[in-house]
Amino acid sequence: MKTKAAVSIIMTGLIVFFVTTGLGYAGQLQQQLTTESTIAEVLKRGTLQVGMSTFKPWAMKDKTGELIGFEIDVATRLAQDTGVKVKFVPTKWDGIIPALLTGKFDVIIGGMSITPKRNQQVNFSIPYDYSGVAIVADRKLAAGFSRLEDFNRPDVTIAARLGSTPVSAVKKFIPKATLRLFDDESKVFQEILTGRVHAVVSSVPAPAQLAIQNPDKLFLPIEGPFTKEPIGFAIRKGDVDTLNYLNNWIRFVEAEGWLKDRNHYWFGTMDWESLLK
Secondary structure: OHHHHHHHHHHHHHHHHHHHHHHHHHHHHHHHHHHOOHHHHHHHHOEEEEEEOOEOOOEEEOOOOOEEOHHHHHHHHHHHHHOOEEEEEEOOHHHHHHHHHOOOOOEEOOOOEOOHHHHOOOEEOOOOEEEOEEEEEEOOOOOOOOOHHHHOOOOOEEEEEOOOHHHHHHHHHOOOOEEEEEOOHHHHHHHHHOOOOOEEEEEOOHHHHHHHHOOOOEEOOOOOOOOOEEEOOEEOOOOHHHHHHHHHHHHHHHHHOHHHHHHHHHHHOOHHHHHOO
């Protein structure tokens, strides 16, 4: 009996030891994760470094060379609410995720659609906006086209931005078309404005705006987007603290009505056009 009692006491002591040790380790791990989080580093540095790529009206340069656009407003407000400055790091779209992963900046705020493939590489915040893909076509080259099926032929050339979700949309909905890729949105638009491609597939509202600005050259064969995509902030994996902060910031400005207001200004009007060169 004494032996059993001794064993019981020893086992109880071991359990208490391991539980106490485990709790202590968990506390240390939690503290380490908090102090090493991106948001902690941003606060320490005093600057939020934002990876982005220029395309209208998400991010573009005004007459003075300053960056303006929906994403510029979002990143600037995020930095202000965080109590830090914002630094924009323009990056080619096809290399923006690798640049994030190698620490070139803290977060991608650039109209990035949340997709399973991208989510394997980065963590996404909850959506702060929704986008979609639309098509704008050349009046001469695509005369009579009124359905996606009309573009689904090898002799039809489509332009899109390298590494973007419009590329995936073209491959899914019009896979037989000849696809030409460019690393900059302005180059994509130049292709159709100069009559070198039948159509451009891009995120809304760019296709509709192109058609409005060039009614003699371009038209919308299909009204509105033919896909719907959630847009989120992208950060490096394993950073729960930063992800929590970004999610709650989105909820805060969404409830305030600020996101809706900025979305309407940049996507529902052309009031900003006079600010451009």
